[in-house]
Each structure stands twice: as structure tokens, then as C-alpha cells.
Amino acid sequence: MKIYKAGIIGCGQIAGGYNANCQLGESLTHACSYNQIDQVELIAACDPDLSKRKAFAKKWKISNVFSDTTEMLNKMDLDIVSICSPTEYHIDAFKDIAKTKTVKGIFCEKPLAYDLQEAYDILNISKKYTVSVNYFRRWNPKLKQLCNDLKENTYGKLIYIKASYTKGLKVNGSHLIDILYSFLGMPVDVRTYHIYDSINNDPGVDFSLTFAAEIEATFQHIPNVPYVSSDIEFFTEKGKVSMIQRGQKIEWFKSIVDEDYNRTFQKLQFVSSEETDWTDCPTRALVELLEAISNGGNISCTPEDGIRVCEICEKIINY
Numbered sequence: 001m002k003i004y005k006a007g008i009i010g011c012g013q014i015a016g017g018y019n020a021n022c023q024l025g026e027s028l029t030h031a032c033s034y035n036q037i038d039q040v041e042l043i044a045a046c047d048p049d050l051s052k053r054k055a056f057a058k059k060w061k062i063s064n065v066f067s068d069t070t071e072m073l074n075k076m077d078l079d080i081v082s083i084c085s086p087t088e089y090h091i092d093a094f095k096d097i098a099k100t101k102t103v104k105g106i107f108c109e110k111p112l113a114y115d116l117q118e119a120y121d122i123l124n125i126s127k128k129y130t131v132s133v134n135y136f137r138r139w140n141p142k143l144k145q146l147c148n149d150l151k152e153n154t155y156g157k158l159i160y161i162k163a164s165y166t167k168g169l170k171v172n173g174s175h176l177i178d179i180l181y182s183f184l185g186m187p188v189d190v191r192t193y194h195i196y197d198s199i200n201n202d203p204g205v206d207f208s209l210t211f212a213a214e215i216e217a218t219f220q221h222i223p224n225v226p227y228v229s230s231d232i233e234f235f236t237e238k239g240k241v242s243m244i245q246r247g248q249k250i251e252w253f254k255s256i257v258d259e260d261y262n263r264t265f266q267k268l269q270f271v272s273s274e275e276t277d278w279t280d281c282p283t284r285a286l287v288e289l290l291e292a293i294s295n296g297g298n299i300s301c302t303p304e305d306g307i308r309v310c311e312i313c314e315k316i317i318n319y
């Protein structure tokens with residue numbers, strides 16, 4: 001079995017910080033997922049911040065750490081690279097990788113870029129590689145099943161979608177946009193209602209997207225709260241399905257006749273709830289990436305998908 005050599009650019013939270021420890025099946029980070037796959041060995045990492053890369057090297061037992069991406073790429077002959085640097089530096093990482101010879105696969109964090117032209121430049125470079133973009137819910141089998149079921153009208157015809165999110169449109173809202181885009185395609189109309197003040201160039205926005213078959217989705221930004229929240233309610237002709245707790249749980253409600261009100265109208269009744277497979281998404285994504293590199297399999301979230309989400313965000317901001 002060929003053992004692929006992997007390296008990580010940027011030693012922060014999504015690179016390894018979110019995993020206090022790395023139990024089998026509970027990966028939330030790139031480093032933990034590399035540790036869980038026999039076919040790949042995480043041999044290097046780089047970060048301009050000395051304390052970050054030192055702590056990362058110690059935690060993940062990596063002996064080759066660098067301050068500079070080019071130096072890591074030149075010295076380590078990597079097969080796979082994870083791009084976990086801040087979003088505004090993703091383009092630099094792609095340009096650095098493009099100067100090297102050994103890299104075959106790239107696992108890039110989302111969003112691809114804040115700037116749409118940079119995202120197109122990334123797409124252009126990506127054509128030489130097998131690239132996956134970490135909209136991680138794409139590798140959550142129960143959420144994937146939910147999207148398929150909604151597409152197939154398993155819960156009755158999908159009528160309306162209501163979503164809410166904290167933090168910025170591109171950092172957090174884009175996850176929800178990607179979920180809807182993954183099974184409804186590109187929206188046919190975009191409307192923006194309110195853009196909140198932002199200190200980091202990624203404001204929260206209230207907006208709506210209209211998809212084919214006149215399915216409308218409204219998105220509400222929740223400002224000024226200290227926690228992260230992302231929920232979607234799917235209203236169908238037979239009831240409602242809610243993706244709650246950032247996709248960690250799904251709840252089903254069905255429409256029933258309201259006996260308390262003399263059967264004059266219908267109401268929603270809770271049916272059941274289920275935990276989704278929200279841990280280990282990066283591991284499933286990497287296994288898929290390795291399979292695609294070795295045997296040409298499909299990628300669940302490609303740079304083209306990442307671009308479509310950037311394009312939707314751009315339309316929302318420039319409405």
C-alpha cells in the first residue's frame with residue numbers, strides 16, 4: 001500500500017485545535033483525520049507564528065515544522081496538502097503549491113476566498129490537482145440523506161426554507177448556502193434585505209434565495225450573540241424537517257388536524273429527532289480524496305462548488 005505524505009498550511013483551530021484529543025471516529029480537524037487514516041502520514045506543517053507551530057508540532061508529534069510554506073513544500077515532497085491558513089491567504093497557498101512538483105491532492109478550507117477573482121484564480125490552479133473544499137456537512141451521511149429525501153419529495157413537496165446563522169455571511173452563512181445549493185442547484189433570484197456592520201469585512205446579511213420550482217429560502221443573520229448557531233427549517237406540504245445545532249441534529253414534525261381547536265386547522269406535531277454523523281466528516285472527506293487521487297473517484301465538494309457559493313455570496317453583498 002502506498003503511504004501518502006501530507007502537510008498542513010496553517011496550524012490553527014481547523015488544522016488541529018478543535019480536537020482536544022483525537023479519538024477514533026471523532027475527528028473534527030485535518031490533523032486528527034490524517035492520524036486516523038493508515039494510507040497517509042502527516043509529516044509536516046507550517047505557520048508563520050512560532051508559538052502556534054511549536055504547539056502544533058508537539059500535540060500532533062510532527063518533527064518537520066516550518067515558518068514558510070515554500071520551504072515546507074520544497075523540502076518535504078508532499079503528496080497531499082491541507083490549506084488551513086486564514087481565508088485571505090488561501091490564494092497564496094495555491095500559488096506556492098503550483099510551483100512544486102509532487103503534490104497531487106489538496107484539501108482546502110472554506111470559503112475558497114473572500115475575493116471572487118481570487119476564487120477564480122484558485123479554480124484555475126486547481127485544474128492540475130484533485131481538490132476538495134471543506135464544506136464538511138457534505139460528508140455527513142445523514143444530512144446527505146436528508147437533502148436527497150427533500151429533493152425526492154419524500155416528506156411531501158418542499159415549499160419554503162427558513163435559515164438562520166450567526167457570524168459573517170462568508171465564514172458561516174456560506175455553509176448553509178452550500179447545503180441548499182448542493183441539492184437545489186444555483187438560485188434563480190437573490191434579494192438582500194439588510195447588511196449588518198462588520199469589523200472583519202465579512203458582515204452578517206439578511207437575504208433570500210429563490211430556487212427553481214419557486215422554492216424560496218430566507219436567511220436571517222443573528223447579530224451580537226457570543227455563540228455559533230446555524231439552523232435550517234424545511235417546510236413541506238406534509239410537515240417540517242429542521243436541521244438544528246449546526247447540523248448535529250435533525251427533527252421531524254408532521255402536519256395533523258388540531259383536535260383542541262375543533263378540527264378547524266392543522267398544526268405541526270413533533271415526530272422524532274436524530275443525531276447526525278457530525279463528527280469525522282474531515283476523515284470521510286480525506287478518504288474520498290485519497291480514493292480520487294488513486295482511482296479517480298468523485299469529490300463531494302469540488303472547487304467548482306466552492307466557486308458557486310462564492311458567486312452567490314457576491315450577488316448577496318452587491319445586491
Ligand SMILES: NC(=O)c1ccc[n+]([C@@H]2O[C@H](COP(=O)([O-])OP(=O)(O)OC[C@H]3O[C@@H](n4cnc5c(N)ncnc54)[C@H](O)[C@@H]3O)[C@@H](O)[C@H]2O)c1
Nearest residue numbers: 010011012013014047049052084085086087089109110134
Ligand atoms: N470547515 C469549517 O467548518 C471551518 C471551521 C473553522 C475554520 N474554517 C476555515 O479554516 C481557515 C482557518 O480558520 P481557523 O479558524 O483554523 O483559523 P486560526 O486563526 O485558528 O488558524 C489559522 C492559522 O494560520 C496561521 N497563518 C496565518 N497566516 C498564514 C500564512 N500566510 N500561511 C500559513 N499559515 C498562516 C495563523 O498563524 C494561525 O495559526 C479559514 O479559511 C476558515 O474559514 C473552516
